[in-house]
Amino acid sequence: MPKYVDPEARRREVVDALFRVVVREGLQRASLRVVADEAGLNIGSLRHYFASQQDLMEFAMRSMLERVGGRLLRRVEEIGTLAEHPADEQRRLAADLLCELLPLDERRRAEVTVFIDFVTAARTNPALDGLAQEAAVGARSLVRRILARLDESGAVRPGLDLDQETERLAALVDGLGLGAALHPDVLAPETAASVLYAHLESLRPPAA
Amino acid sequence: MPKYVDPEARRREVVDALFRVVVREGLQRASLRVVADEAGLNIGSLRHYFASQQDLMEFAMRSMLERVGGRLLRRVEEIGTLAEHPADEQRRLAADLLCELLPLDERRRAEVTVFIDFVTAARTNPALDGLAQEAAVGARSLVRRILARLDESGAVRPGLDLDQETERLAALVDGLGLGAALHPDVLAPETAASVLYAHLESLRPPAA
């Protein structure tokens, strides 16, 4: 009982293929023909689902951001109200959450890698620039919310400049992700994670 | 009295042209023809100074790293023995130095931008990978040396894990540079600098 192909599923397959190509050979090698091959599709079929190359790129980047963003938001949900946990655990949970943005396994490594390529490409590609901007704002908003919760429940030193700390933490995560993704030999992913945990520990209130 | 062209100067001109193209349109658009045009040269002339495209890319990346690295080392020299200054100023000088890696003016913005493009390209370009590795190691070595000096002269809290703090500071600078270069509207370069200064202040010894 054959049916029409689910176009949404097809698009997802194509995007997955594109991600594999990007991880393996970089965004600049992700031409329509190469992506089509990787997806086991004819270029004509691929073009039936994506009107143009720009269209594919834009859709792929949006998909990536939605996946990562969705995962993060879901994890925020799971944690729920941080205030129910002891302060040590609150900071640990916050770090766990942000570890989603570090290349600690194959999945996350792929996501970080693809993210880097798209974000840098967005600088000179107007079609992607809006999404990159969105991602930057969204990431800061998430970090800010985490810090605010920690602050409200007394899991971090009082009187912190949350705006400043948001930028510091966001930049730290970006830098750790970048370093661990591009130079795992120089910065081991586990080291990156431990630095992140230590950073959050450095925000804890004084012992007395 | 015409003389033979200084090939070294010519190569430098070509590399400068390449940098301009990369800043303006991205590394991906920096083809031999485009770079030659930007340099006001014929592609044939360009190829007289660079055997191949890979050769040009490699030479350009090495040039960039030497420029930035040289500037940093020179500034370390200028500062000399940090221990001669009061602790507050030592930390400020350290931050000043690292600000060389933030896009605080056109020159630094160009350098950071080109750096990002080359380092990400290096991931899938074996010819550039060694240089990128070198840069990553060198940056950490520099940061480590700065922190060690601050530590020796008591300008930072005693008992710090210098390895950990090196990675934290290096990642922070990377993240701030990346954010401010790619999304200056979201992260103003001056904000990035102030975050960097604040970070070093957070390492100061307790008041008592």
Add this chain to the structure above:
DNA sequence: CACGTTGTATCACGCTTGTGATAGAAACCA
């Protein structure tokens, strides 16, 4: 059955790419 939609597959076109080959001008040296 017939008809419109959806999906797959190919061809051709114009363009850009890196590169090999070549020719000739310009500069230097003997």
Add this chain to the structure above:
DNA sequence: TGGTTTCTATCACAAGCGTGATACAACGTG
């Protein structure tokens, strides 16, 4: 001056690119 090296300029080629056009099978629907 003649000869060698340095430099500029151009052509041709194969390869890859995005894309428009088209043909045809597969499918769902009336």
